[in-house]
Amino acid sequence: MRTLVFIPAWNEQDSIAAVIADVRAEIPGADLLVVDDGSSDATSRTVRENGVLVATLPFNQGLGAALQTGYLHALRGGYDCCAHLDADGQHPAKEVARLLAEVEADRADLVIGSRYTDPDAEIGVDDYRPTLSRRIGTSVFRFFLTLATRQRFTDTTSGMRAANRKVMSLFSQHYSPDFAEIESLQLAVREGLRVQEVPVQMLERAGGSSFLTPLKSAFFIFKGVVVLLVGQFRPKRVGAER
Amino acid sequence: MSLLLAAADDANTVHLTAQTRILAAILALAFMLAILELIRRDKLQERYSVIWFVAGLGMLAGAAFPGLLELVADAMGVRDTNVALFSIVLFFLLGLALNFSVIMSRQAAQITRLAQERALEGVRDQERENGNGAAPGPAESKEEQAGRR
Numbered sequence: 075m076r077t078l079v080f081i082p083a084w085n086e087q088d089s090i091a092a093v094i095a096d097v098r099a100e101i102p103g104a105d106l107l108v109v110d111d112g113s114s115d116a117t118s119r120t121v122r123e124n125g126v127l128v129a130t131l132p133f134n135q136g137l138g139a140a141l142q143t144g145y146l147h148a149l150r151g152g153y154d155c156c157a158h159l160d161a162d163g164q165h166p167a168k169e170v171a172r173l174l175a176e177v178e179a180d181r182a183d184l185v186i187g188s189r190y191t192d193p194d195a196e197i198g199v200d201d202y203r204p205t206l207s208r209r210i211g212t213s214v215f216r217f218f219l220t221l222a223t224r225q226r227f228t229d230t231t232s233g234m235r236a237a238n239r240k241v242m243s244l245f246s247q248h249y250s251p252d253f254a255e256i257e258s259l260q261l262a263v264r265e266g267l268r269v270q271e272v273p274v275q276m277l278e279r280a281g282g283s284s285f286l287t288p289l290k291s292a293f294f295i296f297k298g299v300v301v302l303l304v305g306q307f308r309p310k311r312v313g314a315e316r
Numbered sequence: 317m318s319l320l321l322a323a324a325d326d327a328n329t330v331h332l333t334a335q336t337r338i339l340a341a342i343l344a345l346a347f348m349l350a351i352l353e354l355i356r357r358d359k360l361q362e363r364y365s366v367i368w369f370v371a372g373l374g375m376l377a378g379a380a381f382p383g384l385l386e387l388v389a390d391a392m393g394v395r396d397t398n399v400a401l402f403s404i405v406l407f408f409l410l411g412l413a414l415n416f417s418v419i420m421s422r423q424a425a426q427i428t429r430l431a432q433e434r435a436l437e438g439v440r441d442q443e444r445e446n447g448n449g450a451a452p453g454p455a456e457s458k459e460e461q462a463g464r465r
Contacts, residue, residue, distance in 0.1 A: 128438075128442070129436055129438060139428045139432065147439060150436070150460075
């Protein structure tokens with residue numbers, strides 16, 4: 075069983091080394107790849123100095139394109155499964171290992187790490203306290219994604235995932251650049267893949283604040299709902315292996 | 317009252333003076349020449365020029381045969397030929413703008429894939445440099461080949 079762990083990174087020179095060290099310690103058997111999404115800082119150099127392969131996109135393309143690069147590398151490299159986590163240190167590698175275990179045991183094709191430990195709990199009552207606009211967005215996306223997929227999702231925008239080759243094959247061909255996280259879940263369920271959510275522990279952001287202002291949030295939510303709606307009418311694709 | 321009726325009647329027919337027609341024809345010809353020049357200087361690809369040529373021809377036809385516009389307006393059931401003209405132009409431009417969005421989306425996807433391929437090529441270079449025994453990954457997986465067939 076060959077495993078690839080890839081980390082999309084955009085201007086994360088300060089946190090990337092710690093994330094790499096964490097992954098190496100917790101998932102020692104896995105190959106590592108950092109996808110540098112056109113960083114203007116020393117992210118790529120830092121990664122190479124740590125002896126890790128880095129796929130440097132020539133310009134910033136957005137998270138979706140960066141993740142797709144990772145899936146493409148995993149597919150071409152002949153890996154049996156792959157996982158990705160955020161580069162800002164929010165995602166502990168030992169939790170990623172738990173997601174990978176689910177895929178390796180073939181209990182699911184795609185496993186999402188959810189920061190909400192109890193799927194029925196009110197958002198924000200446990201250790202994780204998001205802002206109001208984030209809470210609204212989370213609720214709206216939860217509602218519509220659950221409606222669209224008829225499957226319960228709590229953490230729709232989680233960037234901690236593990237996947238097998240079926241998912242690599244699908245995502246390396248079709249991955250929305252704008253709504254990578256949400257639309258990819260919808261797509262995977264529509265294509266008949268087994269998608270599973272696993273509660274995980276996440277850490278607070280090491281630095282920086284959320285990039286969303288209320289107006290931007292509202293627009294982001296509106297866009298997300300439109301994307302989901304349109305996604306419901308997309309023709310089903312015929313996968314290569316299914 | 318009769319004055320009003322006469323005025324209303326007046327609006328129903330197009331009164332293009334010879335001056336306007338000549339001006340319109342010159343503009344249409346200049347427009348088409350500009351397109352030719354852009355193609356000649358490699359600033360516009362032929363495949364995107366066809367639609368503009370058709371537009372130029374339409375302008376020329378409108379200038380040469382003003383009755384044509386009235387005919388079209390009648391067919392549309394529009395009393396005011398000016399409204400017909402503006403509606404046609406508006407929808408034409410709307411369709412064109414949509415067409416550009418489609419082309420832009422396709423090109424954005426192509427640029428993204430190009431950037432990804434470039435990045436992965438860089439990874440293969442690093443693998444070769446490291447020379448850790450592992451052969452660099454293939455440029456294409458069997459799933460991708462199967463997907464294209």
